[in-house]
Amino acid sequence: MSINIRGVHKRFGDFHALNNINLEVPTGKLVALLGPSGSGKTTLLRIISGLETADEGSILFQDEDVTGRSVRDREVGFVFQHYALFRHMTVFENIAFGMRVRKAPNSEVQSRVKELLQLVRLEGLGQRYPAELSGGQRQRVALARALAVRPRMLLLDEPFGALDAKVRQELRSWLRKLHEEMHVTTVFVTHDQEEAFEVADQVVVLRGGQIEQVGTPTEVFDHPATPFVMDFLGNVNVFQGRLENGEMHLGPFRMDYPEYTHSHAQQATAYVRPHELELTREPASSRSLAARVIQLNPAGSVLKARVRSEDLGIELTVDVVREQADLLRLRVGDDVFVSPRNVRVFLPSDFAI
Amino acid sequence: MHLDRRVRKSAGRMVANEPAWLRWLLIGLAFFIVGWLIVLPLVYVFWQALSGGLGLFWKNVWHDPDTRHAIWLTLTVAPLAVLLNTLFGLAAAWVITRFDFPGKPLLVTLLDLPFAVSPVVAGLCFMLLFGMQGWWGPLLRTWGIKVVFAWPGILLATMFVTLPFVARELIPLMQALGPDEELAAISLGANPWQMFWRVTLPNIRWGLLFGVIQCHARAIGEFGAVYVVSGHIAGETDTMPLRVEKLFQEYNNPGSFAVAAVLALIALGTLVLGKLVLKHLEPPEQPESEPLS
Numbered sequence: 022m023s024i025n026i027r028g029v030h031k032r033f034g035d036f037h038a039l040n041n042i043n044l045e046v047p048t049g050k051l052v053a054l055l056g057p058s059g060s061g062k063t064t065l066l067r068i069i070s071g072l073e074t075a076d077e078g079s080i081l082f083q084d085e086d087v088t089g090r091s092v093r094d095r096e097v098g099f100v101f102q103h104y105a106l107f108r109h110m111t112v113f114e115n116i117a118f119g120m121r122v123r124k125a126p127n128s129e130v131q132s133r134v135k136e137l138l139q140l141v142r143l144e145g146l147g148q149r150y151p152a153e154l155s156g157g158q159r160q161r162v163a164l165a166r167a168l169a170v171r172p173r174m175l176l177l178d179e180p181f182g183a184l185d186a187k188v189r190q191e192l193r194s195w196l197r198k199l200h201e202e203m204h205v206t207t208v209f210v211t212h213d214q215e216e217a218f219e220v221a222d223q224v225v226v227l228r229g230g231q232i233e234q235v236g237t238p239t240e241v242f243d244h245p246a247t248p249f250v251m252d253f254l255g256n257v258n259v260f261q262g263r264l265e266n267g268e269m270h271l272g273p274f275r276m277d278y279p280e281y282t283h284s285h286a287q288q289a290t291a292y293v294r295p296h297e298l299e300l301t302r303e304p305a306s307s308r309s310l311a312a313r314v315i316q317l318n319p320a321g322s323v324l325k326a327r328v329r330s331e332d333l334g335i336e337l338t339v340d341v342v343r344e345q346a347d348l349l350r351l352r353v354g355d356d357v358f359v360s361p362r363n364v365r366v367f368l369p370s371d372f373a374i
Numbered sequence: 375m376h377l378d379r380r381v382r383k384s385a386g387r388m389v390a391n392e393p394a395w396l397r398w399l400l401i402g403l404a405f406f407i408v409g410w411l412i413v414l415p416l417v418y419v420f421w422q423a424l425s426g427g428l429g430l431f432w433k434n435v436w437h438d439p440d441t442r443h444a445i446w447l448t449l450t451v452a453p454l455a456v457l458l459n460t461l462f463g464l465a466a467a468w469v470i471t472r473f474d475f476p477g478k479p480l481l482v483t484l485l486d487l488p489f490a491v492s493p494v495v496a497g498l499c500f501m502l503l504f505g506m507q508g509w510w511g512p513l514l515r516t517w518g519i520k521v522v523f524a525w526p527g528i529l530l531a532t533m534f535v536t537l538p539f540v541a542r543e544l545i546p547l548m549q550a551l552g553p554d555e556e557l558a559a560i561s562l563g564a565n566p567w568q569m570f571w572r573v574t575l576p577n578i579r580w581g582l583l584f585g586v587i588q589c590h591a592r593a594i595g596e597f598g599a600v601y602v603v604s605g606h607i608a609g610e611t612d613t614m615p616l617r618v619e620k621l622f623q624e625y626n627n628p629g630s631f632a633v634a635a636v637l638a639l640i641a642l643g644t645l646v647l648g649k650l651v652l653k654h655l656e657p658p659e660q661p662e663s664e665p666l667s
Binding site for chain 1: 554562
């Protein structure tokens with residue numbers, strides 16, 4: 022079941038929470054609404070579910086206009102941020118709730134709940150109460166409860182927000198696997214870009230009530246549409262400089278930027294991700310920037326180096342692959358050279374951060 | 375083990391580091407005051423009521439038709455007022471905790487008004503509204519409805535005085551619970567009725583019961599407001615507290631104390647019930663702060 026959002030506006034008093042949102046979620050896809058707090062991502066999710074109504078615009082499920090329908094009639098599975106499990110009911114009765122209120126025969130309820138308990142790997146915990154479960158287990162009960170009524174789509178509000186790092190990691194890959202088995206159209210809200218990229222087929226980046234970019238994780242990561250997206254998607258080195266004749270001038274230092282061929286100079290901001298900078302002992306080319314290592318932190322498969330360029334008076338973060346780091350035998354205080362492999366330049370006319 | 379106990383002991387001493395004599399003086403004072411102000415009068419009531427023997431006590435309570443009527447009146451009007459206030463309290467708590475609307479702070483403040491206004495003043499207001507010289511009194515009289523000097527007046531006065539109890543108990547509880555479970559129920563296909571009976575009510579049941587018990591305790595004992603609106607006609611509009619006062623004024627001490635003892639007994643029963651309910655009333659757990667596995 023595809024979701025079609027057309028021209029949705031939402032205001033809370035003076036606050037413009039959503040400003041002309043147009044978005045299509047294709048059938049069977051897993052889509053992440055990604056953005057900082059206050060970007061409107063949760064409001065958008067609640068408007069899709071019917072928990073909140075839009076001031077303007079319409080919501081279509083497939084070709085059916087559901088704008089005026091209540092959450093009860095939209096047949097969506099909504100998973101709340103803090104799960105909202107019925108605390109006085111057992112896990113079994115929590116999952117059975119949707120079928121019970123629809124007066125499903127008991128035999129059907131029994132078999133369906135059993136099936137779902139298996140699906141979310143909670144066999145044998147049916148008689149527990151929510152308070153007796155761990156955070157990850159509660160999350161899975163909430164998911165099973167939402168799936169029990171065979172919803173037309175699954176909507177999850179910060180599904181892993183309240184869990185610790187390890188459980189979160191496990192649940193992410195589990196959700197991805199579950200989605201591959203069930204193929205229910207799923208939308209989830211997150212402020213964690215890593216989470217969005219790891220789980221989703223498609224990422225929608227929101228900012229201040231507007232959509233900044235929609236695309237696959239690769240598209241969004243490799244070709245950020247705006248400086249905001251670039252900045253939001255993780256660590257980035259920022260250079261302020263002047264753009265002229267296919268080159269970016271940063272003081273004495275220059276970077277190639279063939280996309281800009283005009284001869285008249287323009288102020289611009291260049292962004293380079295830490296893994297797109299290379300460290301060498303000797304200058305790799307005339308374009309290399311001299312710097313000194315001021316800090317080294319091992320972070321999993323890479324070594325995170327902080328280097329300082331006296332020429333430009335700035336500090337940079339460089340991710341050095343482990344093998345490369347071993348080869349370089351870096352120490353704090355060493356003199357090195359930095360060369361960018363990939364530069365993204367945004368002209369001030371594009372957007373401001 | 376030894377060390378552990380010593381540590382705990384010293385921790386206890388740190389909480390109360392006043393000298394022992396001061397501590398015991400304060401504790402003694404507290405017991406002394408409670409004893410003189412609360413326990414002794416209560417014991418005296420029972421002692422006086424039973425001073426003529428159980429037979430006389432029973433005769434005073436049961437064989438005086440006016441007293442019997444007063445007991446009957448109190449035990450019908452008070453529960454009715456409690457029932458109506460429970461329905462009102464549920465509705466008010468629901469509206470206040472689940473919706474935003476202009477004038478909400480005013481409504482919350484007004485809810486507390488009966489605690490602040492003297493019951494006698496409330497009684498007088500009802501007299502002015504529903505009395506024969508009042509605004510609506512003559513109109514109601516033409517329809518054959520008698521409010522003042524009749525049980526509907528007593529009901530109104532009792533409701534006014536006990537109005538805040540249920541709502542006051544439920545508002546913080548429902549605020550702490552939040553709307554998410556209810557929204558989850560609706561999103562799973564429950565209608566509002568199913569949501570209330572299956573999700574809301576089970577979550578608030580102990581708080582509701584405690585509010586009802588408090589409301590009932592207050593309703594049974596109400597004197598001032600009822601005194602004004604009822605006209606305290608013996609055998610007709612006398613409630614138990616009014617009957618106690620009347621018998622006392624008539625120098626019928628055994629009779630007065632007998633009814634007072636029954637009132638006190640009901641109050642003690644309510645108190646015990648309330649304590650039992652209170653045991654179940656824990657702050658609702660916050661799932662997000664639970665330890666994770």
